[in-house]
Amino acid sequence: MISIKDLTKVFQTKDQEVRAVDELNLSIDKGEIFGVIGYSGAGKSTFIRLLNRLEEPTSGEIELNNENLTGLKKNELRLARQEIGMIFQHFNLLWSRTVFDNIAFPLEIAGVSRKKREERVNELIELVGLSGRGGSYPSQLSGGQKQRVGIARALANNPKVLLCDEATSALDPETTDSILDLLVGINEKLGLTIVLITHEMHVIRKICHRVAVMEQGKVVESGDVLDVFLHPKEKVTKRFVDQVMGDPDREDSLNLIQENYRSGEVIQLHFVGENTNQALISDLSRKFEVDVNILHGKITQTQKGAYGTMLVQLVGDEEVVNQSIEYIRTTSVEVEVSPNA
Amino acid sequence: MISIKDLTKVFQTKDQEVRAVDELNLSIDKGEIFGVIGYSGAGKSTFIRLLNRLEEPTSGEIELNNENLTGLKKNELRLARQEIGMIFQHFNLLWSRTVFDNIAFPLEIAGVSRKKREERVNELIELVGLSGRGGSYPSQLSGGQKQRVGIARALANNPKVLLCDEATSALDPETTDSILDLLVGINEKLGLTIVLITHEMHVIRKICHRVAVMEQGKVVESGDVLDVFLHPKEKVTKRFVDQVMGDPDREDSLNLIQENYRSGEVIQLHFVGENTNQALISDLSRKFEVDVNILHGKITQTQKGAYGTMLVQLVGDEEVVNQSIEYIRTTSVEVEVSPNA
């Protein structure tokens, strides 16, 4: 649906040239929820703004629905944009309009009748949890409330593509979850394609199908969410995934573990979509004379079974411990010895 | 250090009265890192803005260092504010100043000499990872870069108290971590008191000593971070902690588990600062004829030992399963049967 070729955007500042997006190649399928992650300043916002040509590319091409977006005339671009919703990092609400009127704005642009507009807006206000605040002005809202208005506005006109720039960064987890559920719902029901920038990895995990990792304007890695998370190839991705896999505490735990658990062997187990080996610890304990101390880790159920990582300590004779490690290697659970090295 | 009594702030909008902060009582100690969490619109930003009187309270009192802040004259307030740094949710950078000059601003206000200013600012630019961007204007920065300028600016004048309104919400996890480390460092070295609003629970867990949960303008619960997290009293706190304890996936997992694991008994184990019972699963498997399938959960090492929650499935004879549950009850690990009910 969206295919991007050699996309480059260079900003000229007084003392230097910033290559915000640098020969980027990517393709995003129809109906996909595509996540983009990367450190601050990696070029994510610039990239997403290039997708609806709020930023004119320095070079490169973007195809949307087999149409060359970069070649569109003004009027064509305008019509194309009506099908692309956008949630801005800084909200960009009109201070002169109430919550209601802000959400109604894209509908006015698309020429929806007053009655239908009213219905749709009220529905959206409900959806983003702002009932009763329709008459408030943006200046009377909290940060998160503003962001929700921005989300409702982007969804108002039932776009085919939704570009989200840190759409949930100002939201508490409950509100985030409800918004994400909303997005998934629309994605499934109407086949909405979503490009989503975030630094909250659980957002990626929860709703994205694929993810791209950006660094210094380039996509350094991309693929299925599970693949990228479990088998990060690039060094930067590893660091990123390690840090954000909903488990930012691992480092701390490792330090504490190194201090406190000097006996035995500390190993790391990777459960990669397990259905059969979930009782591995029971199994081990019974087969070998080892105590398995669970030190740290996280396991989650997914459609493909349990996945996650666990740091455990095997306490027992050195030989027995080695045998049990050998045994684990015969199962589909991956094992890593001395993970803190 | 900060003691707050019956603090109330009422906003008047056209069609209603918003009690953003409602008879709030709280005290924050010197050198403490105090977290404030709560849903969007709970009144967190309003509360923190009352602390340096950017918002005049409708009623109530604030004492800072045994000085009645609410009673201060203009000039006294001004001097008091020079000791209070603030990081804004919307950054509030001066577009007319470069990164360098924005960070230098509080130093100019405090009358620091040009040479010292230069040193300090360059140090801060380095600290927040913006080396080489000192000459850029805010409009040339990414969202996260702007936020980092805001952080550097708040720290520039070595404040005694730091108020952070979602200081890391626009930052990726790596940058967040480095900023948090920075804050902890200053807190430990210089005894900086920090009041920190966030919706990222790992931020609370990582650096806060105490935390307050706000709802509808009131503090509904507060206390030591671990206490509040492990033994949430209020219903809202439970929901909050459950959802955000770095484990927002529990709900999803439970659904999947209910679908897929119809045999056996699914129980939930709470490890509350365990040192002795970490091998509980090994133990069980050896003592009883049950397989322990780990379905979902999270365990983290803390200073007080491992804590966390785990959903496991006990597969075996009904009687044996019951016996093993009885056995677990004799340990310090807490158990909950049919957690999904």
Place this chain on the structure above:
Amino acid sequence: ACGSSDEEGSSEDGEDQSEITVGASSTPHAEILQEAQPLLEEEGITLNVEEYQDYVLPNRDLEEGEIDANYFQHIPYLEDQQEQNGYDFANLGGVHIEPMGIYSKDFESLDDVQEGTTVLMSNSTADHGRILSLMEEEGLITLDEDVEKVEATVDDIAENPKNLEFDAGIDAALLPENYEREDNVLVAINTNYAIEADLNPSEDALILEGSDSPYVNVIAANSEDEDNEALNTLVEVLRSEEIQSFIEEEYEGAVVPVDE
């Protein structure tokens, strides 16, 4: 610089040379004065001309002694100003008249003037009595007996058989424009403006003031200078043959010299 009898500044042949400064409107007054400069020089008088663009400052400066005399106003205006501002001036003698004319593009003669025709006058009140008495002479209106002609205003009209309407709010310099553009109006235009607008007063005017008009432009000076020799010489020179013929030729009837 009121130094008509100053000893200083003698010329080379030993005769007494004195210097006077006269404030004047630029046309025709300043031009006439410039024409007189060489003649005065022969009489041992250096004449400086200070041009003014308004009608208030020349009197003010005269009183304050910045100039020795002025030459821009007619007698009724001078009298009005003296009364209004308490100036103590003397009229040293008249030089010329700029006859007021009443013009119309649409009416061939006064008989054609229709009922209810509008008469346009300048917003300079000093002109009003002049225009009204001119109209009275032609029998268009009659003025209140008790009012002095030169001070008459529209309110003093006793009879107005043709029900003429009066509009007296327009800048004098703009009246030729009204003459050009408006239909069925009578416009009272000062001759200098009429000439600037390429009108020929003697041909185009329905009514034109004669040389018996009281609106003579005079040389005015402070009363104490009434007998100042240099200033009196100036008046004499301005009334000389040479200057009079200059006026007649140069202004083709728009400016009429007087000598009484």
Place this chain on the structure above:
Amino acid sequence: MLEELFPNVKMEDMIEATNETLYMTTVSVAGTFILGLLLGLLLYLSGPGGLWDNKLLNWITATVVNVFRAIPFIILILLLFPFTDFLMGTIRGPGAALPALIIGGAPFYARLVEIALKEVDKGVIEAAKSMGAKYRTIIFKVLLPESMPALVSGITVTAIALISYTAVAGVIGAGGLGDFAYFYGFQRRDFDVVAVCTILIVIIVFIFQFIGDYVSRRLDKR
């Protein structure tokens, strides 16, 4: 008592002059608002970084605006005679002052409009663009509403400038308080009349300013 203080002031003259001033001001403010808004939008839209970014159009608009601002008002009145005659059928009276007032005021207001529009947050313009808004929509639903407080304050400033222009319009017999004051003050030295006229003008100015401030404040929801 009042008569003693202001012996030369005639009530009906004052009322008439006030009416003339009010008439000229309100009508010319309305005209200036529309024409100035148009020119100001044109300046902004065709300017660097504007929606239409068009050097030539910008140059033409800027020239028109600058030329009409450059011509002294009194000369403008003169130059506009043919146009005024054609439009109003007369070149005398308050009505005839209107074209000159509007054409003198509009370029001036246009610049204030341009300044106001430049202050509109670029972000919301981008937001509207991203929704595929037509230029017309961006103009009427984003640019104008978001700059409305400044536009209202601007027309207030312009209105008050127009009030003082009406004094100059006295040369064509437009009347009004300013002309009255000038006439009596300068020619007749009846300073009581000048004082009363000036007080009346000040009152009118205050009323305009008050309304402008009030509306501008009510519109500002920031």
Place this chain on the structure above:
Amino acid sequence: MLEELFPNVKMEDMIEATNETLYMTTVSVAGTFILGLLLGLLLYLSGPGGLWDNKLLNWITATVVNVFRAIPFIILILLLFPFTDFLMGTIRGPGAALPALIIGGAPFYARLVEIALKEVDKGVIEAAKSMGAKYRTIIFKVLLPESMPALVSGITVTAIALISYTAVAGVIGAGGLGDFAYFYGFQRRDFDVVAVCTILIVIIVFIFQFIGDYVSRRLDKR
């Protein structure tokens, strides 16, 4: 060729008039800038929600500003005679026009300053407050720099209004291009002189506008 087109135009007159206009404009712009900035700041700071929020002070400032804006410029010149005489030692010539120009222009610029200051983001003012900035610091380091593009555009507009005011100042013999045009165009009907004067004024206006636009754009880092 040029002489045929403009038979009545004398080069040295034009140069002198241009010099007079430039002199009056530049000096009065400088004066207006300072005085207007002061008044505008006072208006903004004492206004509702301003730093000093003071009804009385605001009322006084607003009154002064409105009164001086209300008085038609030509009357202002007249009223200022004693003051001008005291200050400049003369009431004639370009120098004597300056007090009236500045006192006429400043209240006007004050309003533009007020409008510009109102557009400054409340957030950055709060940020400065939260750092314990003195009012002076907030004014000089936040309010003025953050509104600088609009302030510069505003003084450009005012400068050009002052150029056309200089024409009126002709009544006190201030000279300048506008007066020259008025005198020759209005009273003598030498339209070639009017044309040349107007062209020269337009050129001056363009130069002012160009400088203003350039500076304003360079200052705007948004």
